[in-house]
Amino acid sequence: MWQFFHKLGSPRWFFDLAGRLMPWLLVSGLLMSLVGLVWGLVFAPPDYLQGNSYRIIFIHVPVSFLAQSVYVMMAAAALITLVWRIKLADMFVKAVAPVGAVLTFLGLFTGAVWGEPTWGTWWVWDARLTSMLILLFLYIGAIALGSAISDEKFAARAVAVLVLVGVVNIPIIKYSVEWWNTLHQPATFTLTEKPKMPMAMWVPLLLMVLGLYCLFGWLACWRLQTEIIFRERKARWVRDRIMAGGRG
């Protein structure tokens, strides 16, 4: 068990592990999200109130869901960076921050597109929307701080502190729809409770969420590999690998 953790800290070992995981993540992610997407957009029954416009849920919910959990993952990695100084953890923070920012933006964008036909407005200053906007600002702040500092180690640890401070926003986003009774509906998707929507809607949504997680895993592995190669570019194994041709 401990050996596994020690290995996980080694960029070289993780590089190979990522290389082996990536095809599986990509294939299963594409498969699940394609099935979920086609099922959700074409075959799922229309909503009795919103008709077909609700179908954007199959993109909006998974993307927003992932946007938050990426931040939580980043925060966990930031804590590991500060406490145990594992190189891989800070690489993860750096590799994943732009992905999280894009996901948050997509969540806000699809929400706006959905809000127009159902709420009659693109944007409201509702608690959930505002706190997601703050999440986007936090991602941008972390990226900006990281790129302002040239020294890699210093940048990683400074960003880690910032990411950890920003964690206060996560519970606010999560519970905003319960604490403040505003326009945004409460959580649509939970695994712990019996779903309130019919199975024909819930299953494709679940597939989309899982598929997006896999695709995120694939993208994270890919970006991590790039980061590892860049940081370890002076190491011998990287040179050997490049001589042998490609990512391996």
Next chain:
Amino acid sequence: MPTDKRPVMTPVQNTAPLAQAVIAIMRRDLKASLRQRQDLFNPLVFFVMVVSLFPLGVSPEVSFLRQSGTGILWVAALLSTLLSLDHLFRHDYDDGTLEQLLLAPQPLFLLVLAKATAHWLVTGVPLVLLAPVLGVMVHLDGNSIGVLCLTLLVGTPVLSLVGSIGAALTVGLRSGGVLLSLLIIPLYIPVLIFGTGTVTAAEAGAPVSGYLAIMGALLALALTLAPFASAAALRISLSNS
């Protein structure tokens, strides 16, 4: 060989007691900022100027100003705090005082707390004192002005404390100013929301104690956690240079 010739380790004599060290840092910071009056007055002038932009730029009508006056004052206070934050550690970083603070035997987070408190005394408190005048200028009624000052009194220390994290993270960087704002503004938003929410509730005649309690909770949270975060950030920033 006589053993009594060996040098005896004596405890370091100049370890000041904790309270004394904290007070010394606060006095030093206050004195330093009183001697650099420009740094002291510029954020205040900025505060007044930003507030006066709104009647000129949007509308000088009483109804508009009465409705949005608290928001304008709060945003202006927030921005002028941001403006002054860059100085919090900058001078100490440039002349090496910060390294001495890091080496001091007293826990760093308490020293940071002392510095943040001094920063609040020279930037936050003047803002609170200036707010009633500007409140009259944007036609707020007496009760709202009172509540506004109360929220600023509780809210500005949070701004100083949370801001100290950003100042500590960016102290070693050349282009710290804009970056500092980028990092800190998202963290200021809750204070802004509850600060203006309190005054809005007071205007509507609702009880404000609940809102003030939340602001107090924010202050308690910032007081207990922010010094640790900025102490950690300072160590990171200085380990780089």
